[in-house]
Amino acid sequence: MKISYQILKRYLEKLNISPKEIEEILTNQGLVVERTFSGKEIVSPTLVAATLEEVKEEKKQSFCTVRVKEQTFRLQVESWKVPPTGSRVIWDKNLTSSTLASTGPKDSNLLITLPAEVPEGEEIFPLMGGEDTVFEVEVTANRGDCLSVIGLAREVGAALDQALIFPKVTFQEQLESSGMVVENQREDLCPFYSGKYLYQVVVKPSPWWLVRDLLLLGLRPINNLVDVTNWVMMELGQPLHAFDVTRLRGRQIKVRGAVSGEKIITLDQEERELTEDMLVIADSSSPVGIAGVMGGFSSQVLPQTREVFLESAWFNPSSIRRTSRQLGLRTEASRRFERGIDPEQVVFALERALSLMQEIGEAKVSREWFKLGKLKSSPKIVEFDPVKVEDFLSVEIESVKMEKILHRLGFEVEARENRMLAKVPSWRQDVDLEVDIAEEVGRIYGYNRIASRLPSFPFDPGEEEPSSQTERAIRAFLVNRGLKEIVSLPLIGESLLQEIGFDTDSLVMIKNPLSLDYAYLRPSLVVSVLEVLKRNITTQKENIGIFEIGKVFGRANQSTPPFREEQRILIAIAGQILPPLWHEGSSVDIFVLKGIIEELLGIFTPFTREVDFYPGNDYPDLWEPSWSFSVRHQEKEIAWGGLLRKELVRKLDFWGDFYLCELQFAELMSNSVESFSLEEIKRFPAVLRDISLLVEEGVSWRAVEKMVLSLAEAKKLPLEQVDLFDCFQGGNIPLGKKNLSFHLIFRSTQTTLNDQEVDQWVEEIKGKLRQIPGAQLREELTTT
Amino acid sequence: MDELKKYLEDFTKEISQAKSLDELNRVKGKYVGRKGLLNRLFQQLAQLSPEERKNTGRKLNQLKQTMESMVKERMQQMQSSRTKIENAVDITLPGKKQWLGSYHPLLIMLDQIIAIFKSLGFRVETGPEIETEHYNFEALNMPEDHPARDEQDSFYLDSGYLLRTHTSPGQIRALQRLTPPFKVIIPGKCYRRDAFDASHSPVFHQVEGLVVADSISMGDLKGTIEVFVRRLFGPERKVRFRPSYFPFTEPSAEVDISCGICGGKGCQSCGYSGWLEIMGSGLVHPNVFRNAGCDPDKLRGFAFGMGVERIALLVFGIPDIRWFFENDIQFLDQFRIFR
């Protein structure tokens, strides 16, 4: 909502503060001034008066010639908008014939009609009667009343303790009858509909003051009749609509529901299809306006219009809101109706328009009144306790002052014992409760006077949720491990899911996505991280070590809600293990990834070796064949991952080897440490032995390791560690075999071990290893 | 024992004089080998009393390890060309580094916000991202066709569910779960049907706050938020409370802080107003208490909600909200200084 300082001045007793102060008052009362403009900024200094010389029809198109001093310009226009030949219009003096030719000149906005007394070629701004300041005010959804000059003036008046000057209404009525039939079939959606018949109307340009005011408030002046309806809407907040009666079939107005599939061409020349729940204004055969949203093209007031039906109504806010949203059509009228307009001002606004019509133009008004339906007029009374209002606000304020504030806002206040009764003004449908009164008082008194304090009461915030603790620990570990935390989008595209081979039927779909690129909720973090990998690779950031903790979504058809959201952890690595410097670098591989996973699991499942890696997992399309794995804990899958399938990477237009793993957060939670038992510190020297073993290539290291460990456990050997230091194939190793070399580290907590007993244990272990089919011990190396 | 000391001194001298690997091996054999003094002493251990044996044994072992590591070290010196002691090291060569991890700027901000409220005695709760219209709108005093719903265009799923448009449903859940008095914050991801541009994202993060007791007033809200702002943005920033409208609070207040770039004089970043909007707040609306099954005559509370992206943009001077979700490595790497 725009309002200017000079306009505001007309509605208050004595406005003697600066525009800057007005801006502060409005903002501090909850009506934020988003921008201020000078009048000059709005009425650009390049705008000058011109004369419309000629309007011509050529091949069904209209052209007009505009003269500015000696120069003439020709432009194509929409014929219905063109003022009569000889009128003064606004012209942008920077426009030349050549720019007009190149911009495809349909700019009939320039054909704003000026009063004839403005000399041709004169700049518009100096005619504005001095500088002005325009405030653009953001009006919150509860304050429809402030979408008007009078509403904003009332707010400023309350701050300054000044009375409001209400516009005057005087008009003459004639005995003439309209011969019109007006009927309201939907009192549910239109509780009140009123109208007046005007005749012998002369449609012409508005006087300069009205043109000026409309320009400042951001509206386009058209002709006196339309301008008056627009002005009254700005002034009082009541949208009005004028119909050309001769173009209403059957001289009829019918407020009715639209018939499904019915069409109307609205004022903006768009054809719109209506649905049954929309309210229309119709003549005897078809809609001539979408109630409260926009008028129809066919019945609009044109320069030749002589008979007018002027409508002022109260439409159901929800209905207007639904219709306007459904049509994607938001207008100045719908904005006001959907917030609820002042029911007691519907008729007054109509009268105000009639007065202005007679003041600035020629129009006769029939004394016939059309008033259909009735508005409920039981005023709301809110009871409040001034002490409680003070308490809500943490301010000290005398009840006299409270009363004064409420009075200026239009409330009638009456004391009753210790309490007060406030009669809520008809334009403040948002005020119902004692707290609402507190807000009104607080707004005007000033939130800056609220005395700060801190809430004090005994409350034990309790322990942090275990999941938050775990999450923090995981994040800290991964960051310390050199990985960067990311936040990717949970919304993903259909085409990406199809490339990956996910069955979209099992996913959570958004019914009204922004676009197909954001149509589903991710079923796995792997999907949303692909975009991140691609973005980095394609800008040559090839050393990647990232992780994310976030939710994935799926369907859960038998439960309530029928969806499941689940926290997961994703790790992705690519590129060099270490920053490339003056030493030789090597690339990450699947074992670098596995190392991170093992370390992470080691934090949450300490002292256990129950986690195993198995080849393959449930998403074969994501990974290179035979380079994928799943991780299980007591037979339950807790993580999966692998080398991202190269074909998929290529399909998504990037390149590189990416090792990814996704872990189930909940599983880490359930495995976190509950009991802790301290290990004794080893103070005796360790003894190291190495074994080199030749096995069939199908034998896994894990099998060999387990064999050694279980023997050590069975025999209670003080075996501290089994460390693989080489796994080798090719060279002098026979085909189909591989060499596994590993350290055995023995250490006792009780005594210094002697070589002989250690040798004996190693022999036992070797004996066991020989039982592996096809296994052979290679040279034995012993160090001391 | 002096004998051992002398033995180590001699050994030290000889290995430092050794000029080749062969020479070094000879010295090693002489002192640590089978015929060396040390081995002889080990053999004599058996004659000692158990107590002495343990003591002397440990000392001999230590000596043996020291001597072995000295040999190893000398050997490395001889083999390495770069770090030869005789040639001064070029200390200007780059150090051998590791990749450094970093936290995401949004979560750094979120962690800081949470830490401040925790220090003020708030409990931290979480809630689902998939919500019902009831929790997201109706219970928060936003019935169907409420104009305030326009500002929160939602993503709908089937069966009447939607992605939460704010963390405020957490207020209802907290009221249902916790026994007053309490202080709680609810951080989390939210979704609105806004197309991406420099200041909008369909996915964003919020922190909701709720304090409920029998005697809460606007002063408690103002004091709490002032402490929060001072801690997060620094003591020189001014706070302004401005009336506003939210269906679930009454009275409602928007919280502005003075612009850090122009110091409140007005500049492009603050739209020439000198103030930056950082959160919405107010006293809990009686209908919200009622909808959560509480008695508004017995309880009062204040609530607030802030956008983490907006605060992070301000604090880090990031020009575009989309940068948070692009996760460019170079962008992320800059935040490694925040722990």
Ligand SMILES: [Zn+2]
């Ligand atoms: Zn600024």
